[in-house]
Amino acid sequence: MSPAAQIQTWLDERFGWAELIAPLKKKTVPHHHLSYWYFLGGMTLFLFIIQVTTGILLLLYYRPSANEAFESVQYINTQVRFGWLVRSIHSWSANLMIFTAFAHMFSVLFLRAYRKPRELTWVSGAILLLLAFGFGFSGYLLPWNTLAFFATKVGTEVAGQVPIIGPWIMVFLRGGPDVTGATLTRFFGFHVAVLPGITTVLLGLHIALVQRFGISVPPQVENEWSRSPQQRREIKFFPNFALRELMAWYVVLGVLGVLAALFPWGLGTKADAFAPAPAGIKPEWYFLFAFQTLKLIPAKVAHIDGEVLGVLAFGAAGLLWVLLPFVEPKRKAGGYRAVLLCGVIALAYIGSMTVYGYVAK
Amino acid sequence: MNMGEAVSVAAAPDEKVSGPRRTFLKAFLGGSVLASLGSFLYPVLRYLVPPAETNMGVDSVVAATASELKPNSAKIFRFGSKPALLIRTAEGEYRAMSATCTHLSCTVQYRKDVQQIWCACHNGMYDLNGRNVSGPPPRPLEKYDVHVQGDEIQVMRS
Amino acid sequence: MNYSQIPLMGKLRTPTMTYTFQVGLASVFLWFMIPCALAQTPNTCLDCHSALDAPLNVNATEFSASIHAQKEVTCVSCHGGDPNSPDDAMNTKAGFKGKITRKQIPELCGKCHSDAAYMRQYNPSLRTDQLVQYHTSVHGKKLDAGDTKVAVCTDCHTVHDIRPSSDIRSSVNPLNIATTCSHCHADASYMRPYGIKTTQFSDYGKSVHHEAMAERGDLSAPTCTTCHGNHGAAPPGVASVKNVCSTCHVFQSQLFETSPHKAAFGAAGLPGCVTCHSNHQIEHPSDVMVSAGEHSICTTCHTDGEPGLKTAAEIHTQLSDLQTRIARSKEILDRAAESGMEVGQAQLDLIQATDALTKARVSVHSFRAAVVAKETVSGTAVTEKTYQAGLQALRERNYRRVGLSISLLVIGATLIGLRFYIREIER
Numbered sequence: 002m003s004p005a006a007q008i009q010t011w012l013d014e015r016f017g018w019a020e021l022i023a024p025l026k027k028k029t030v031p032h033h034h035l036s037y038w039y040f041l042g043g044m045t046l047f048l049f050i051i052q053v054t055t056g057i058l059l060l061l062y063y064r065p066s067a068n069e070a071f072e073s074v075q076y077i078n079t080q081v082r083f084g085w086l087v088r089s090i091h092s093w094s095a096n097l098m099i100f101t102a103f104a105h106m107f108s109v110l111f112l113r114a115y116r117k118p119r120e121l122t123w124v125s126g127a128i129l130l131l132l133a134f135g136f137g138f139s140g141y142l143l144p145w146n147t148l149a150f151f152a153t154k155v156g157t158e159v160a161g162q163v164p165i166i167g168p169w170i171m172v173f174l175r176g177g178p179d180v181t182g183a184t185l186t187r188f189f190g191f192h193v194a195v196l197p198g199i200t201t202v203l204l205g206l207h208i209a210l211v212q213r214f215g216i217s218v219p220p221q222v223e224n225e226w227s228r229s230p231q232q233r234r235e236i237k238f239f240p241n242f243a244l245r246e247l248m249a250w251y252v253v254l255g256v257l258g259v260l261a262a263l264f265p266w267g268l269g270t271k272a273d274a275f276a277p278a279p280a281g282i283k284p285e286w287y288f289l290f291a292f293q294t295l296k297l298i299p300a301k302v303a304h305i306d307g308e309v310l311g312v313l314a315f316g317a318a319g320l321l322w323v324l325l326p327f328v329e330p331k332r333k334a335g336g337y338r339a340v341l342l343c344g345v346i347a348l349a350y351i352g353s354m355t356v357y358g359y360v361a362k
Numbered sequence: 363m364n365m366g367e368a369v370s371v372a373a374a375p376d377e378k379v380s381g382p383r384r385t386f387l388k389a390f391l392g393g394s395v396l397a398s399l400g401s402f403l404y405p406v407l408r409y410l411v412p413p414a415e416t417n418m419g420v421d422s423v424v425a426a427t428a429s430e431l432k433p434n435s436a437k438i439f440r441f442g443s444k445p446a447l448l449i450r451t452a453e454g455e456y457r458a459m460s461a462t463c464t465h466l467s468c469t470v471q472y473r474k475d476v477q478q479i480w481c482a483c484h485n486g487m488y489d490l491n492g493r494n495v496s497g498p499p500p501r502p503l504e505k506y507d508v509h510v511q512g513d514e515i516q517v518m519r520s
Numbered sequence: 521m522n523y524s525q526i527p528l529m530g531k532l533r534t535p536t537m538t539y540t541f542q543v544g545l546a547s548v549f550l551w552f553m554i555p556c557a558l559a560q561t562p563n564t565c566l567d568c569h570s571a572l573d574a575p576l577n578v579n580a581t582e583f584s585a586s587i588h589a590q591k592e593v594t595c596v597s598c599h600g601g602d603p604n605s606p607d608d609a610m611n612t613k614a615g616f617k618g619k620i621t622r623k624q625i626p627e628l629c630g631k632c633h634s635d636a637a638y639m640r641q642y643n644p645s646l647r648t649d650q651l652v653q654y655h656t657s658v659h660g661k662k663l664d665a666g667d668t669k670v671a672v673c674t675d676c677h678t679v680h681d682i683r684p685s686s687d688i689r690s691s692v693n694p695l696n697i698a699t700t701c702s703h704c705h706a707d708a709s710y711m712r713p714y715g716i717k718t719t720q721f722s723d724y725g726k727s728v729h730h731e732a733m734a735e736r737g738d739l740s741a742p743t744c745t746t747c748h749g750n751h752g753a754a755p756p757g758v759a760s761v762k763n764v765c766s767t768c769h770v771f772q773s774q775l776f777e778t779s780p781h782k783a784a785f786g787a788a789g790l791p792g793c794v795t796c797h798s799n800h801q802i803e804h805p806s807d808v809m810v811s812a813g814e815h816s817i818c819t820t821c822h823t824d825g826e827p828g829l830k831t832a833a834e835i836h837t838q839l840s841d842l843q844t845r846i847a848r849s850k851e852i853l854d855r856a857a858e859s860g861m862e863v864g865q866a867q868l869d870l871i872q873a874t875d876a877l878t879k880a881r882v883s884v885h886s887f888r889a890a891v892v893a894k895e896t897v898s899g900t901a902v903t904e905k906t907y908q909a910g911l912q913a914l915r916e917r918n919y920r921r922v923g924l925s926i927s928l929l930v931i932g933a934t935l936i937g938l939r940f941y942i943r944e945i946e947r
Contacts, residue, residue, distance in 0.1 A: 058409055064418075072418045072442075079862035080413045083405035085920075241946065248938045251398070255931045262924035265859050387944050391937035398934045401927040440868055468875045483878045485770045498768065500738040 029235035041105035048098035067182030070145035089261035114217035120326035150272035289358030436472030653752035723801035762792035811836035845903035852910030866909035
C-alpha cells in the first residue's frame with residue numbers, strides 16, 4: 002500500500018476519515034460565466050487566516066501599554082528579523098480583507114444568493130462584516146500613533162451620539178471618559194480575544210451553512226439551465242475548484258508581498274494626548290463614507306441634532322441590510338428590482354462617498 | 363443545490379491519463395508549491411528567533427558599566443531617540459539627565475574644570491542637578507533616575 | 521419716662537436685668553469690640569475718598585490689595601493728616617500734605633525707600649538706592665532741571681495699587697514693563713518736545729526678545745529695563761551698547777572683539793551690535809543677513825568686489841551648504857525610517873550637525889571665514905556620515921526587493937504549474 006493510502010487507513014480507523022470527507026469529495030460548484038465571483042468568499046477566508054497567523058506572530062513582540070506600544074511596533078519593524086514583513090502584511094491584509102468582504106457581500110447581493118434557504122448565511126455574513134469593522138477599528142489603535150489616537154477619539158465620539166445609550170457605549174469602548182492607555186488595553190482585549198472568539202463561531206456557522214446548502218446558482222443562469230439542461234455544468238470541488246481557488250490565493254500572496262515590500266506600512270509619531278489634533282483627521286477608508294456623510298449633514302435638521310440623525314440613519318440602514326432576505330418584497334419581478342436598485346444605490350453611494358472623503362480637506 | 367444531469371468535469375479515471383506529461387506537471391507543481399511554502403516559512407522561522415537587543419529602550423537603558431566612568435567625568439548615551447548625559451561626580455555619585463539644552467536644543471557637555479554642565483552654543487550653564495544656573499536656558503534639564511545593578515548603570519525615566 | 525414700662529415685643533417688660541448682668545453684658549460686648557476697633561486702624565480717609573469721583577477717588581479694594589496697605593503703610597504715611605478724626609483729617613496742623621506735587625514725589629518715596637534701616641523692618645533684601653539711581657537717570661536729571669513731564673516713581677509703580685514686581689499684576693513685573701514704558705514713550709504727541717522716536721514699543725513687540733518672554737514664557741528675556749536700567753534709566757552710550765548685549769551674548773561679543781569689525785565700527789562711531797541687529801526691533805537672525813545678495817546687511821557698508829563682501833559671500837555659502845546637507849541627511853533618514861529600517865543612531869548623530877550649525881552661526885561674529893569653517897567642516901563630516909548611513913539603510917531596503925522577487929518568482933512558478941495541472945487533469 003502506498004504511504005498516502007496507509008495514512009488514510011490509519012485515519013479512517015480512528016476518525017472515520019472516509020465518512021468525514023465523503024461529502025467534500027462529492028461537493029460540486031456550478032460553473033458558468035459568473036463563476037469567478039465565487040472566489041471572493043474563499044479569498045476573504047484566506048485573508049482572515051493570514052490575519053490570524055501574522056497577528057499571532059505580532060503578539061510575540063507587541064506590548065499593549067500606552068508607554069510601550071509604539072516602541073514595540075518600532076522594535077518589530079526595525080529589530081525583529083522580517084518583522085517589517087509580518088507587520089506590513091498584517092496591515093495590508095486587513096485592508097484587503099475588508100475590501101474582499103465588501104466585494105463578496107455585493108456579489109452575493111447581485112447574484113441573489115441570499116434567497117431562501119440561505120437567509121441565515123447572509124445574516125451571519127453581514128454580522129461578520131461588522132466584526133471585520135470592529136477588528137479594523139480596534140487594531141488601528143494598537144500602534145498608539147498620533148493618527149490612530151485621534152481617529153479613535155473621533156470614532157468613539159461618533160458612537161457616543163447614539164441617543165440614550167450613546168454615552169454609555171462611548172465610556173464602555175474607551176474604558177473611561179477619554180481615550181487613554183485604558184482604551185488601548187481594552188481595544189487590545191477586543192482585538193485578540195473577544196472579536197476572534199465571536200468571529201470563529203460565526204465563521205464556522207457561515208461555512209457550515211454554505212456546505213449544507215451548497216453554492217447557489219444565480220437566477221438568470223438557473224433559468225437558462227432549466228430551459229436547456231445539457232448546458233448545466235458543475236465542477237468538482239476537489240480537486241478542480243480547489244486548485245483554481247489555490248491559484249487565486251497565490252495571487253493574493255503575491256499582491257501582499259509586493260505591497261509589503263514596495264509600500265511598507267508607515268508608523269508615524271507616538272501619540273501625545275496633550276498635543277493638539279493634527280488637521281484633517283480621517284478614519285480608515287472603510288469608514289470614510291460614513292464619516293463623510295456625517296460631516297455633510299447640517300448641524301440641526303428640524304430640531305434634531307444632525308450627527309444623531311446620521312448615526313440613527315446608518316443604524317437603521319445597517320439593520321435593514323442585515324435583515325435583507327427577510328425584508329425583500331415578495332412580489333416576483335418587482336421585489337428583486339427593488340433590491341437591485343438598493344444595491345446599486347448603496348454601492349454607488351459608498352464608492353462615491355469614499356472617494357469624496359479621500360479628496361476632501 | 364440542483365445537480366440534475368450534471369456534466370461533471372473531473373479528474374478522469376487514472377488509467378486514461380498517466381504518463382510523462384502528467385508526472386512532470388505533478389513534480390513541477392509539487393516542487394514549486396514546496397519552494398513557495400519554503401519562501402513563506404523562512405521569514406516566519408527567522409522572525410521567531412528573538413533579536414539580540416531585547417531592550418526596546420523606552421523607559422530604561424543600560425548607560426554604562428561600573429568601571430567605565432572615572433569620578434568627575436561623564437558620557438553621552440542614547441535614551442530612546444534623544445541624547446542623555448550620565449555624570450559620575452567627583453564624589454563618585456551618578457547623575458543622569460537629558461542632554462538636550464532647553465534653550466535651542468544643542469547637546470550639552472560636562473565640564474570637569476567647573477564641575478557643571480555647559481552648553482557650548484550660547485554659554486548656558488546647569489548645575490549637577492540639571493538646574494539652569496546661568497546663560498540663556500530657560501528651564502532645567504529633565505532628570506532621570508540612576509540605579510546601579512551589579513556591573514550595570516541603569517538609567518530610567520523618572 | 522419709666523423705661524421699665526416700654527413694651528418690648530408686645531409684652532410689658534419689667535427691669536429683670538440685674539446690675540451684675542448688665543456689667544457682664546457690657547464687658548462681653550467690649551471684649552469683642554475693642555480688638556475689632558484696634559485691628560482696623562481707623563482710616564476715615566478711605567471712608568470718604570472711596571465714594572468720591574475722580575480725581576479724588578481711591579479704589580478701596582485696590583488699595584487694600586497693594587503692598588503698602590498690606591504692610592500697614594496707609595494714607596497718612598504719604599499724605600499726613602489725622603486718620604481718626606473725620607473733621608481734622610485734612611488739617612494742615614495735623615500734618616496734612618494734600619496732593620503731593622510731581623517734583624516732590626521722588627523725595628517723598630525716598631524718605632522710606634532710601635532708608636536702609638527703615639526698610640530692613642519690611643524686606644531686608646530690598647535695594648535702597650533707587651533714589652540715588654534716579655537722580656543719574658535721564659528722567660531724574662530732567663526733573664531736577666524743572667521738567668515735570670518726565671516719569672516719576674508713581675508713573676511706573678502706580679499710586680495707590682503698588683504691588684511687588686514679582687506680582688504678575690504689577691505694572692513693573694517683567695511681563696508688563698514694556699507696556700508701562702510705552703504709556704509715555706509710544707505717545708507721539710507727548711514725546712514731541714524731546715525729539716525722541718516713539719516706535720520702540722511696537723518695534724520691541726516684533727523682536728525675538730519679546731517673543732521669548734511673551735510666547736515662550738522666558739522671564740529672563742530682556743525687556744526695556746534690562747538694557748536701559750530701571751531707576752537709573754538711560755540709553756546706553758554708543759560705546760557701551762556692546763557691553764549691554766554681551767551680558768547675555770557672551771560668545772558673540774568675544775568673537776567680535778577679535779574681529780576686523782571692532783576697529784572699523786569704533787572708527788566710524790557705529791553702535792556695535794545695534795549696527796546690524798537694530799536696538800528694539802531685534803528680529804530672528806537669518807543666514808541671508810550675512811551674504812552678498814538681497815536682504816544682506818553687509819551690503820549696507822561693503823560694495824561689490826571688496827574683500828569684506830567676498831568673505832560675507834563665503835560665510836553665507838558655508839552656512840547654507842551645511843543647512844542643505846543637514847536637510848538632505850534628514851530626508852534620507854526619514855525615508856529609510858518610514859520603510860522600517862533602523863536608523864535611530866544616525867538620527868541621533870545628526871543632532872551633532874545641527875549643533876555645529878548653531879555654533880557656526882555664532883562664529884559669524886568673528887567675520888572670518890576660517891573661524892566659521894571650523895564649525896561647518898565638522899558639521900559637514902557628520903552629515904556625510906549620516907547620509908552614508910541613510911544610503912546603507914536604503915540599500916538594505918532594496919535587498920528586501922530582491923527577496924520579494926524571489927518569492928514572486930516562486931509564486932509565479934506555482935501559478936503556472938497550477939494552471940497547466942488543472943488543464944491536464946481536465947483534458
